[in-house]
Amino acid sequence: MTQEQKKLICITCPRGCALVVTVEGETVIKTEGNSCKRGVDYATGELKDPRRMVTTTVRVKGGVHPLAPVYTESPIPKPRIFDLLAEVRKIELTAPVKFGDVVIENVLGTGINVLASRNIPAKSETS
Amino acid sequence: MLKKKYDVIVIGAGPAGLAAAIEAKKTGAQDVLVIERAQELGGILQQCIHNGFGLQTFKKDLTGPTYAQRFIDELAGLHVDTLLDAMALNVTSERHVYVTSQSSGFVELDTRALVLAMGCRERTRAQIALPGTRPAGVYTAGTAQRFVNIEGFMPGKCFVILGSGDIGMIMARRLTFEGAKVERVLEIMPFLTGLTRNYVQCLLDYDIPLQLHHTVKRIIGNDRVEAIESVQIDEHRQPMPGTEETIPCDTLLLSVGLIPENELSRKAGVALDPVTGGPFVDEEMQTSVPGIFAAGNVVHVYDLVDWVTQAGLLCGRNAAQYAITARKHDGRRVRMKAGENVRYVIPHILDKESLAESAQLLQMRVTLPIEAPVWVEVMNGEERVTRKAELYVRPGEMVNIDLPQSAYDAVQRASELSVRVVRR
Numbered sequence: 001m002t003q004e005q006k007k008l009i010c011i012t013c014p015r016g017c018a019l020v021v022t023v024e025g026e027t028v029i030k031t032e033g034n035s036c037k038r039g040v041d042y043a044t045g046e047l048k049d050p051r052r053m054v055t056t057t058v059r060v061k062g063g064v065h066p067l068a069p070v071y072t073e074s075p076i077p078k079p080r081i082f083d084l085l086a087e088v089r090k091i092e093l094t095a096p097v098k099f100g101d102v103v104i105e106n107v108l109g110t111g112i113n114v115l116a117s118r119n120i121p122a123k124s125e126t127s
Numbered sequence: 128m129l130k131k132k133y134d135v136i137v138i139g140a141g142p143a144g145l146a147a148a149i150e151a152k153k154t155g156a157q158d159v160l161v162i163e164r165a166q167e168l169g170g171i172l173q174q175c176i177h178n179g180f181g182l183q184t185f186k187k188d189l190t191g192p193t194y195a196q197r198f199i200d201e202l203a204g205l206h207v208d209t210l211l212d213a214m215a216l217n218v219t220s221e222r223h224v225y226v227t228s229q230s231s232g233f234v235e236l237d238t239r240a241l242v243l244a245m246g247c248r249e250r251t252r253a254q255i256a257l258p259g260t261r262p263a264g265v266y267t268a269g270t271a272q273r274f275v276n277i278e279g280f281m282p283g284k285c286f287v288i289l290g291s292g293d294i295g296m297i298m299a300r301r302l303t304f305e306g307a308k309v310e311r312v313l314e315i316m317p318f319l320t321g322l323t324r325n326y327v328q329c330l331l332d333y334d335i336p337l338q339l340h341h342t343v344k345r346i347i348g349n350d351r352v353e354a355i356e357s358v359q360i361d362e363h364r365q366p367m368p369g370t371e372e373t374i375p376c377d378t379l380l381l382s383v384g385l386i387p388e389n390e391l392s393r394k395a396g397v398a399l400d401p402v403t404g405g406p407f408v409d410e411e412m413q414t415s416v417p418g419i420f421a422a423g424n425v426v427h428v429y430d431l432v433d434w435v436t437q438a439g440l441l442c443g444r445n446a447a448q449y450a451i452t453a454r455k456h457d458g459r460r461v462r463m464k465a466g467e468n469v470r471y472v473i474p475h476i477l478d479k480e481s482l483a484e485s486a487q488l489l490q491m492r493v494t495l496p497i498e499a500p501v502w503v504e505v506m507n508g509e510e511r512v513t514r515k516a517e518l519y520v521r522p523g524e525m526v527n528i529d530l531p532q533s534a535y536d537a538v539q540r541a542s543e544l545s546v547r548v549v550r551r
Binding site: 009010011012013014015016018052053055056057059064065066067069071078081085099117118119 | 166167173176177178179182188190191192193195196275276277278279304322323324326327328332430431
């Protein structure tokens with residue numbers, strides 16, 4: 001089978017290493033240009049099953065702000081991002097929201113939870 | 128309840144201010160106060176809902192609010208005072224702070240050490256002199272970020288973003304998530320000004336086109352932005368005629384740089400570096416004014432919050448140490464005055480506790496010669512603390528006298544001491 005070189009930019013950390021990945025069909029043969037081993041994991045994942053952490057907001061009733069920021073507990077498959085956003089849009093929480101609250105469990109059957117990023121106290125609360 | 132005087136007052140409760148306050152308290156500062164303009168702690172992190180924070184500090188990929196929450200929780204456990212929804216109006220070089228807020232009214236506070244942590248502001252349309260009409264629909268990227276992420280407003284439906292800074296690229300993705308169309312990101316420089324990872328995960332992932340060497344030539348629209356005219360820039364940063372393109376849109380976001388916010392620093396007489404726009408600082412993050420420290424984006428604009436936290440910790444530690452030393456000296460120092468026939472006395476100021484360790488040498492010169500036996504007398508008002516005999520005194524010959532340890536009690540009662548030379 002012929003070998004092929006693919007260029008990627010690792011997004012694991014702010015360093016943004018430029019990776020050159022040698023693949024044979026679906027198999028990663030070699031990863032170059034990475035400064036740490038997370039680059040190898042990223043390259044392997046990005047070619048087989050690209051995933052992204054998704055952060056967005058969800059509506060909150062009775063909070064100090066009308067929205068609570070939320071995030072996916074781990075990266076979700078890239079093609080499902082807009083489906084996930086549609087799911088989040090259906091929801092309205094009631095304050096108080098606590099950091100780490102599960103906003104959606106096992107979103108879209110991915111086994112991944114959507115969690116609140118911070119506390120949103122109810123309007124009358126002082127904390 | 129606010130105190131009249133603090134060991135450390137921190138202005139600004141963003142990542143720099145939170146870290147400084149936490150570390151100041153941990154270092155041993157007794158009373159620490161954080162003054163914050165917004166209604167909650169955390170600063171700009173609260174609107175940065177994306178992840179990518181804390182990889183260095185916590186070895187974890189956190190969102191902005193989560194990163195902030197860790198410091199907010201730590202602060203809450205340390206009994207640090209906070210004054211929210213409050214505006215620091217003025218600061219003097221003597222660290223006298225004027226603050227107003229709805230909860231406290233107008234108050235004046237003193238502090239032994241002050242930490243400036245006001246962060247930075249975005250450059251606006253006026254600062255980049257963008258030509259064209261002045262319709263609604265032109266925002267800085269950070270303002271739009273606050274609208275979308277905290278207040279729940281979409282500022283438009285169809286966007287052009289000027290500037291490839293991180294906030295601009297992150298907003299391009301964010302607006303896409305919320306159903307808007309981002310037509311283009313324009314960058315005047317020949318290179319990306321934000322992080323490459325953001326180009327990948329914010330623009331490439333969503334097919335948002337980036338044009339380097341391009342800028343906005345003018346804004347079109349009367350009541351509302353209708354379009355912008357873009358133009359290509361040559362290597363001398365001049366627009367190239369014939370390369371104009373009209374891009375229909377209803378909103379233009381500007382992500383064109385940040386400027387440290389130093390109005391208060393200026394009022395306190397802190398010297399600013401014209402290059403960074405922030406205070407000159409030493410390795411302790413102390414500014415040109417003793418006892419005034421600065422940390423974070425108020426000093427220079429950082430690309431990672433982790434570095435801002437580091438600067439805040441360093442600054443808080445040193446501010447606390449400064450305050451602890453200053454507190455030791457509170458009411459403990461006496462001024463040494465030149466009395467009759469004495470021109471000056473060194474040291475000018477004496478720590479009363481220094482006598483607990485050893486006698487202290489006072490050195491002086493007389494004003495006029497006396498060719499006869501004299502007393503050199505150290506006086507606390509009319510009370511004589513100690514004296515020494517000399518056979519004569521002359522201005523050309525320095526006079527020494529030891530302030531003995533036996534003078535300890537007398538010195539404790541004094542607020543100033545004078546030295547005189549009189550005939551025996």
